[in-house]
Every structure is written in structure tokens, then in C-alpha cells.
Amino acid sequence: MIESGKHFEYIFGAYGLSAFLIAALCVWVVFSYKKQESRLATLKAMGLKRRSERTPIKPE
Amino acid sequence: MTESKPQEPTPQDLGFFSRIAHPGYFLEWSRYFIWPLVGITTILMAYGLYLAFFNSPADYQQGETVRIMYVHVPSAWLSQFCYAVMAIAAIGSLVWRHPLADVSAKAAAPLGATFTAIALITGALWGAPTWGTFWEWDGRMTSTLIMLFIYMGIIALWRTFEDQVRAGRIIAVITLVGAINVPIIKFSVDWWNTLHQPASVFRLDGPTMPPSILLPLFVMFFAFSFLFLLLHFISMRTEILRRRARAIERQYAQQLRTQKP
Numbered sequence: 201m202i203e204s205g206k207h208f209e210y211i212f213g214a215y216g217l218s219a220f221l222i223a224a225l226c227v228w229v230v231f232s233y234k235k236q237e238s239r240l241a242t243l244k245a246m247g248l249k250r251r252s253e254r255t256p257i258k259p260e
Numbered sequence: 261m262t263e264s265k266p267q268e269p270t271p272q273d274l275g276f277f278s279r280i281a282h283p284g285y286f287l288e289w290s291r292y293f294i295w296p297l298v299g300i301t302t303i304l305m306a307y308g309l310y311l312a313f314f315n316s317p318a319d320y321q322q323g324e325t326v327r328i329m330y331v332h333v334p335s336a337w338l339s340q341f342c343y344a345v346m347a348i349a350a351i352g353s354l355v356w357r358h359p360l361a362d363v364s365a366k367a368a369a370p371l372g373a374t375f376t377a378i379a380l381i382t383g384a385l386w387g388a389p390t391w392g393t394f395w396e397w398d399g400r401m402t403s404t405l406i407m408l409f410i411y412m413g414i415i416a417l418w419r420t421f422e423d424q425v426r427a428g429r430i431i432a433v434i435t436l437v438g439a440i441n442v443p444i445i446k447f448s449v450d451w452w453n454t455l456h457q458p459a460s461v462f463r464l465d466g467p468t469m470p471p472s473i474l475l476p477l478f479v480m481f482f483a484f485s486f487l488f489l490l491l492h493f494i495s496m497r498t499e500i501l502r503r504r505a506r507a508i509e510r511q512y513a514q515q516l517r518t519q520k521p
Binding site: 206207208210211213214215217218221222225226228229230232233236237239240243248249250251 | 370389487
């Protein structure tokens with residue numbers, strides 16, 4: 201069990217800063233994913249698709 | 261240009277490894293791993309933090325500050341592991357021109373940079389009460405700081421190039437050159453007379469610490485590793501979607517240009 205008062209500020213500083221950086225990283229990673237998902241959804245709503253997803257044009 | 265390539269084989273035409281590494285197929289199978297990875301990471305992190313704060317003793321020399329090690333060591337491990345992932349991906353993109361290798365390397369860089377920063381910050385906050393200094397220009401610390409700069413350089417390079425396929429090849433070469441820093445970090449504590457201690461967990465004669473300190477360290481080690489895997493999977497999915505969106509937008513732009521009189 202941790203005892204307070206023994207370099208308490210360094211221990212909690214280390215955990216606090218790490219938690220902040222990890223949380224920021226997680227938020228950024230999820231936010232970027234959602235952003236690209238909505239970007240693709242917008243393109244799809246405009247009727248734009250990838251070449252491989254379009255119906256192939258039959259050769260004449 | 262990717263567009264001028266002949267029709268790619270469908271995932272069904274490929275062998276097992278090519279199939280799991282096909283970007284489209286990767287999007288399919290990786291989605292089933294996201295929530296289980298969230299669960300495993302959360303449980304391990306919660307258990308690791310419980311052990312770190314409530315169920316582990318203070319060290320006889322370091323005192324309570326030993327608890328900083330439960331964050332410092334896993335992040336330092338990830339900072340090097342992440343670079344190893346990028347170096348292997350670099351070989352994948354240079355030798356096999358594999359599109360998923362580029363995606364993997366690009367997705368790993370910000371994760372590696374963050375864990376390197378965490379390792380440096382927690383190391384400094386441990387060093388202040390234990391060594392009496394936040395920072396010393398010794399081999400381990402300097403080489404880790406250089407690692408952070410390499411990560412930042414690689415992230416900046418990815419953002420510099422418009423054509424990500426070309427960027428992938430150039431950055432792969434730079435990543436492999438930078439890989440020389442990984443063994444330097446690893447062996448710096450043996451080669452030079454550093455303030456930083458030598459290896460004490462993975463040694464031929466076994467760890468030099470008691471199980472009560474080793475257990476939280478291992479739990480946090482796995483918690484951080486699963487967190488990396490989870491974030492890497494999501495970032496790779498993001499990058500594949502980004503490339504798809506960019507390809508569609510480019511095709512649309514070309515279409516508009518040809519339609520104009």
C-alpha cells in the first residue's frame with residue numbers, strides 16, 4: 201500500500217502526465233477514425249464510390 | 261501511381277498470409293478484434309494499477325518511487341517495440357511493396373512517439389528524487405531522446421508527401437537507417453558508464469527483483485502492449501479509410517477536370 205508524503209508529488213506527477221498523454225492519444229486515435237468514416241460516408245452520399253465498388257461496364 | 265496498376269487479385273485468390281494482409285480483408289477481420297482488445301486492455305490496466313498502488317511494497321532503496329517504474333518500464337519497452345514494428349514494416353514495403361506495410365508503419369509512428377515521451381517524462385520524475393537530477397546526458401537517456409526526435413521526424417515526413425505510396429518508400433529507407441538506434445538504446449547501459457541501471461528484468465540469470473515487484477511490472481507490461489495493439493489496429497483502419505477517401509476524391513477531381521470544356 202502506498203504511503204503518502206514520500207515523494208508523493210513525483211509519483212502522482214508521473215502517473216498523471218502518463219494518464220493525460222495516453223488519454224489524449226486514445227481520443228485522437230478514435231477521433232481520426234470517426235473523421236475518416238464520416239468522410240467516406242459523405243462521399244458515398246454524393247454517389248461517389250471506389251473503382252472496385254462500381255458496377256463494371258460491360259465491354260461492347 | 262496506384263491507379264495505373266492492373267486489377268488487383270481479390271482476397272479469395274490469395275494465400276493465407278496475403279489474404280490477412282490485404283487492406284480490404286484487414287478491415288474485415290480486424291473489426292472483430294477491437295472490442296475484445298478494449299476489454300483485455302481495460303482489465304489488465306485496472307489490475308495493474310491496483311497492484312501498483314495497493315498491492316505492492318515500497319522498494320528498500322527507491323522507496324515509494326519504485327511505483328513510477330510500473331509506467332516507465334512498459335512505455336520504454338513500447339518505444340523500442342514500436343520502432344521494431346516500423347522497421348519490419350519498412351522491410352515489407354521495400355521488399356514486397358506491400359500496401360499494408362506502409363499503413364502499419366505510418367499508424368505506428370505517433371504511438372511510438374507518445375510512449376517514448378511517456379518513458380522520458382516518467383524517467384525524469386523518477387530520477388529527480390532518486391538520483392537528484394531530472395536529466396543527465398548519459399547513453400540511455402540521450403539515445404532515447406534521439407529516438408523521440410526520429411519518431412517526430414518520421415511523423416513530419418509522412419505529412420510532407422502528397423503521394424503516400426512514394427512517401428512510404430522514402431520513409432521506409434529512413435526508418436531502417438534510424439533502426440540503428442534501437443540496439444544503441446538497448447546496449448547503451450552496457451557499453452557506457454551510464455547513470456541508468458543495466459537490464460534487470462530480461463537477464464540470463466533471471467530478474468533481479470522479488471515477485472511482489474515483478475508481478476505489477478508484468479501486468480502493466482501486458483496492459484501497455486495490448487493498448488498498443490488496440491491503438492495500432494484502429495490507426496491502421498483509419499489510414500486505410502483515409503487512403504480510400506483520398507482515392508475517391510482524386511478520381512472525382514479528375515472526372516470534373518475532363519468534363520470541363
